[in-house]
Amino acid sequence: MLIGVKKEKDTAEGIARRQAMGESYWAIVRRQFRKNRLAVWSLRLLYLLLFIALTADFIANERPLYCRIDGETYFPVFKQYAVGLGLSTWEAQFFQKGWREHDYEKVVWAPIPYSATTIDRKNNNYRAPGDKQNIQSWRFRHWLGTDQLGRDVGAGMIAGTRIAMLVGVVSMSIAAIIGIFFGALAGYFGDDRFQASLIGLILNTAGLLASIFYAFTARAYAFSEGTFSIELLKSIGITVAIMSLVNLLARALRRIPPLGKPITLPLDIMVMRLIEVISSVPALLLVLSILAVIERPSILYVMAIIGLIRWTGIARFIRAELLRIRSLEYIEAAQALGFSEWRIIFRHAIPNALTPVLITIAFGVASAILLEAFLSFLSVGVPPEQVTWGSLLRLARSQVSAWWLAIFPGFAIFLTVTIFNLLGEGLTDALDPRLRG
Amino acid sequence: MLQYLLKRVLIFIPTLLVISLLAFGLSKVAPGDPVELKLRGFGPDQQNLSNAERIYRETADFLGLNKPAFYLGLSPAAYPDTLYNILRRDHRENLSKLIAQYGNWEPISAYYHQLLRMNYTLQEVSSQQESNTFRGIRSALQQLFLTHSDIRISSLLDEAETLAAQDSNLQASLQQPLRELSSSYEAVKEKARPELLYLPDIKWYGLDNQYHNWLAGFLKLDFGISYYDSRPVADKMKDALFWTVLINGMAILLAYLLSIPLGVFSAIWKGSFFDRASTITLFILYSLPSFWIGTMLLVFFTTPEYGMDWFPSIGLGNLPREAPFWSRFRETASHLGLPVFCLAYGALAFISRQMRGGMLNVIRQDYIRTAWAKGLSSRAVIWKHAFRNSLFPIITLFANIFPAVFAGSVAIEVIFNIPGMGKLTIDAITQRDWPVVYTVLMLSAILTMAGILIADLLYAWADPRVSYSRNKR
Numbered sequence: 027m028l029i030g031v032k033k034e035k036d037t038a039e040g041i042a043r044r045q046a047m048g049e050s051y052w053a054i055v056r057r058q059f060r061k062n063r064l065a066v067w068s069l070r071l072l073y074l075l076l077f078i079a080l081t082a083d084f085i086a087n088e089r090p091l092y093c094r095i096d097g098e099t100y101f102p103v104f105k106q107y108a109v110g111l112g113l114s115t116w117e118a119q120f121f122q123k124g125w126r127e128h129d130y131e132k133v134v135w136a137p138i139p140y141s142a143t144t145i146d147r148k149n150n151n152y153r154a155p156g157d158k159q160n161i162q163s164w165r166f167r168h169w170l171g172t173d174q175l176g177r178d179v180g181a182g183m184i185a186g187t188r189i190a191m192l193v194g195v196v197s198m199s200i201a202a203i204i205g206i207f208f209g210a211l212a213g214y215f216g217d218d219r220f221q222a223s224l225i226g227l228i229l230n231t232a233g234l235l236a237s238i239f240y241a242f243t244a245r246a247y248a249f250s251e252g253t254f255s256i257e258l259l260k261s262i263g264i265t266v267a268i269m270s271l272v273n274l275l276a277r278a279l280r281r282i283p284p285l286g287k288p289i290t291l292p293l294d295i296m297v298m299r300l301i302e303v304i305s306s307v308p309a310l311l312l313v314l315s316i317l318a319v320i321e322r323p324s325i326l327y328v329m330a331i332i333g334l335i336r337w338t339g340i341a342r343f344i345r346a347e348l349l350r351i352r353s354l355e356y357i358e359a360a361q362a363l364g365f366s367e368w369r370i371i372f373r374h375a376i377p378n379a380l381t382p383v384l385i386t387i388a389f390g391v392a393s394a395i396l397l398e399a400f401l402s403f404l405s406v407g408v409p410p411e412q413v414t415w416g417s418l419l420r421l422a423r424s425q426v427s428a429w430w431l432a433i434f435p436g437f438a439i440f441l442t443v444t445i446f447n448l449l450g451e452g453l454t455d456a457l458d459p460r461l462r463g
Numbered sequence: 464m465l466q467y468l469l470k471r472v473l474i475f476i477p478t479l480l481v482i483s484l485l486a487f488g489l490s491k492v493a494p495g496d497p498v499e500l501k502l503r504g505f506g507p508d509q510q511n512l513s514n515a516e517r518i519y520r521e522t523a524d525f526l527g528l529n530k531p532a533f534y535l536g537l538s539p540a541a542y543p544d545t546l547y548n549i550l551r552r553d554h555r556e557n558l559s560k561l562i563a564q565y566g567n568w569e570p571i572s573a574y575y576h577q578l579l580r581m582n583y584t585l586q587e588v589s590s591q592q593e594s595n596t597f598r599g600i601r602s603a604l605q606q607l608f609l610t611h612s613d614i615r616i617s618s619l620l621d622e623a624e625t626l627a628a629q630d631s632n633l634q635a636s637l638q639q640p641l642r643e644l645s646s647s648y649e650a651v652k653e654k655a656r657p658e659l660l661y662l663p664d665i666k667w668y669g670l671d672n673q674y675h676n677w678l679a680g681f682l683k684l685d686f687g688i689s690y691y692d693s694r695p696v697a698d699k700m701k702d703a704l705f706w707t708v709l710i711n712g713m714a715i716l717l718a719y720l721l722s723i724p725l726g727v728f729s730a731i732w733k734g735s736f737f738d739r740a741s742t743i744t745l746f747i748l749y750s751l752p753s754f755w756i757g758t759m760l761l762v763f764f765t766t767p768e769y770g771m772d773w774f775p776s777i778g779l780g781n782l783p784r785e786a787p788f789w790s791r792f793r794e795t796a797s798h799l800g801l802p803v804f805c806l807a808y809g810a811l812a813f814i815s816r817q818m819r820g821g822m823l824n825v826i827r828q829d830y831i832r833t834a835w836a837k838g839l840s841s842r843a844v845i846w847k848h849a850f851r852n853s854l855f856p857i858i859t860l861f862a863n864i865f866p867a868v869f870a871g872s873v874a875i876e877v878i879f880n881i882p883g884m885g886k887l888t889i890d891a892i893t894q895r896d897w898p899v900v901y902t903v904l905m906l907s908a909i910l911t912m913a914g915i916l917i918a919d920l921l922y923a924w925a926d927p928r929v930s931y932s933r934n935k936r
Contacts, residue, residue, distance in 0.1 A: 239537060239539075246559075299477070302474075303485075305911075306478060306911045307907055308865070311903065311904060312904075315892060315904060318493055319492050319493045319494070392750075396752055399752065400752070404877065404889065419754070419758055426761065429762060432758050432762045436752070436755035439752050440750060444750040447750050
């Protein structure tokens with residue numbers, strides 16, 4: 027926190043001029059962005075990666091895309107989704123034999139006819155891409171080699187793409203929601219604008235304690251016995267019920283004079299302290315120690331934890347923007363019209379503050395992907411059977427002669443991180459009014 | 464100024480308290496029994512029940528785990544405030560699951576004591592005979608300690624009784640205690656008081672608790688004893704810190720020495736070939752994950768596989784302590800080459816990008832134009848007028864450098880197997896060696912905040928316009 031030096035920020039004269047010429051803000055940003063060729067190419071590559079992530083099951087799969095056995099037609103890859111959702115079950119013959127061993131009349135394999143976890147026993151023990159491989163035809167070749175168990179590295183790369191994209195999107199969505207919420211609270215209300223009634227404060231504190239007790243402490247047993255996600259939903263339901271009850275009560279009691287005494291809460295200080303706590307411990311260390319608590323590792327926890335830790339940057343940006351916006355005339359106009367504070371924040375203030383956050387999110391995705399890759403490289407927090415870029419790279423350490431295990435996944439991590447960094451740079455330039463011609 | 468400093472340091476305190484609570488809370492929620500971790504390898508003594516119990520109790524006392532965890536606790540009224548006295552974590556958790564079902568502590572406690580007594584009875588019997596049926600009973604009993612579901616407990620009790628009925632010798636000595644055990648379990652079910660589970664109750668444990676003792680010790684710089692190898696945490700950290708400071712110091716020094724001229728010149732010659740080439744190279748370096756580069760260097764340069772075996776393999780070399788200093792020095796230095804390179808290139812890219820940005824900002828300013836107009840030599844303009852003012856971003860880097868160094872250290876130390884802080888932390892976390900973990904968490908928080916404070920102070924020192932005293936905001 028620096029006092030005295032004000033970051034110089036140009037008034038958006040360029041924008042105003044262009045907008046006067048009838049060009050929308052986004053059209054200007056888009057045109058500005060297109061000037062940066064590297065950023066445009068990164069965006070194209072990002073589309074490609076997203077496409078691979080979405081269609082990963084059709085690109086690398088041990089099941090055929092389409093097959094005909096004894097006159098019956100099957101679409102096993104599609105069926106896999108139905109089975110996964112519990113809508114259908116596999117025919118008995120698919121249990122009895124592996125996918126390779128059927129007598130197909132007709133069959134269309136996926137481009138990579140292996141899943142990430144398929145174990146090819148004939149080609150195990152680190153078969154290099156160029157080695158002679160024990161396969162029926164070139165169609166089943168392991169183009170990127172195999173690992174010790176005989177799992178196809180190419181299929182692993184495809185599965186890893188999906189995980190990496192998922193980590194980036196999910197964790198940054200969580201971070202964005204938390205960060206925008208807290209940043210908006212701190213920025214819009216500052217230290218002086220948030221007023222609550224005395225009774226509201228007392229009842230909310232009591233309600234919070236009560237909901238911690240009834241939703242979590244008293245239900246610890248239910249948590250340990252039942253399905254975690256269902257129990258969590260129930261607990262959230264209980265919390266919401268208690269809090270809304272308490273607030274209804276507070277609204278009724280507020281009319282009684284001594285109870286309705288207004289009290290100003292310094293929200294800005296509170297949020298900034300919270301941010302300071304989180305950012306004073308290195309993120310990696312924090313993630314690692316929280317992951318140590320989890321008994322059954324899952325990639326979902328990794329995403330959630332990264333999201334819960336990496337929101338501080340976004341919150342800082344939104345706060346700074348809203349501190350500026352809150353004293354603008356249109357906000358005053360909205361207040362004069364008698365709109366509720368929440369409506370002003372979410373409908374009027376936040377939409378105007380979102381653009382710079384895109385930059386933080388782009389860099390945030392890069393660092394989230396990097397962090398997840400590093401965690402699976404250390405094999406912390408990711409289940410051992412999960413194939414990710416990081417876990418493939420880890421295998422290279424145990425077998426140094428397997429160069430393909432070091433180069434391909436590492437390059438994929440590098441490429442993805444670079445793409446997001448370049449996008450972030452491109453956005454920074456496109457949104458910076460000083461660089462506009 | 465002094466007032467400002469004091470205020471900043473005072474703000475540290477609540478932040479550190481929150482972090483200490485977080486670290487302590489994590490260690491309590493984490494699975495695993497620290498006493499069991501410490502007792503690894505006490506195999507033969509565990510055969511004797513009372514002996515094993517004594518050892519367990521002594522170890523728990525030694526680690527301070529025989530005290531309540533925190534000053535106070537919020538739990539349903541059904542839970543007793545003395546549950547922490549049951550030292551074995553698995554037993555304690557099983558008992559609290561039983562309470563969560565039936566809500567009546569007294570009968571459950573009676574049932575637990577019955578189980579313990581039964582355990583001793585079995586011990587006495589075992590000295591006389593050891594048959595299959597006996598083993599069956601014993602295993603059923605061991606499972607009862609960790610079972611909370613009604614069906615499972617009933618079936619285990621039934622199993623034990625049928626087994627005891629098969630053997631006439633056992634029947635004489637075990638039938639009576641088994642029956643008592645069953646009836647005590649029936650009592651638990653009959654006297655259930657589930658309403659107590661929904662009555663909140665705040666329990667006050669006083670100052671003599673684990674958290675308080677740990678925090679008091681931390682303030683006295685006594686960081687406790689590792690669960691894993693019983694060494695004082697401070698000792699372990701001292702050894703590790705040496706290597707981390709050494710490799711990071713060299714890497715940062717190298718990075719600064721190279722990046723400052725690089726940044727300055729690419730800013731001055733903006734748009735030139737040199738600028739574009741260095742910007743792109745540095746951008747690529749910046750995006751290259753250090754754990755990938757570390758692995759690649761390890762794969763290609765330390766093994767004879769690819770004909771480029773130029774560096775020694777991982778570790779620090781293993782010359783004995785008696786070896787002459789210089790040969791030890793050379794051995795260690797050759798092992799540190801690759802790790803230092805890995806740590807340096809990322810920092811290099813980062814710092815010189817910042818330096819270039821800062822310099823670009825400055826040479827646009829009016830006073831630089833004035834300096835040129837005055838006819839000063841380019842050396843004077845660049846190094847005297849522009850360079851000093853462009854140092855601000857480098858100074859603020861100081862605040863970011865610690866977390867970055869830590870993350871880099873973990874990757875590099877793990878890959879090259881250097882016994883530094885990063886490796887110590889990772890090992891401690893995977894071994895659930897919590898005294899080490901929360902000491903690292905606290906120290907890193909202190910260092911990060913101190914880094915930010917120092918950066919702010921340096922900022923004021925470098926730029927007279929920045930002032931922390933009086934009218935702020």
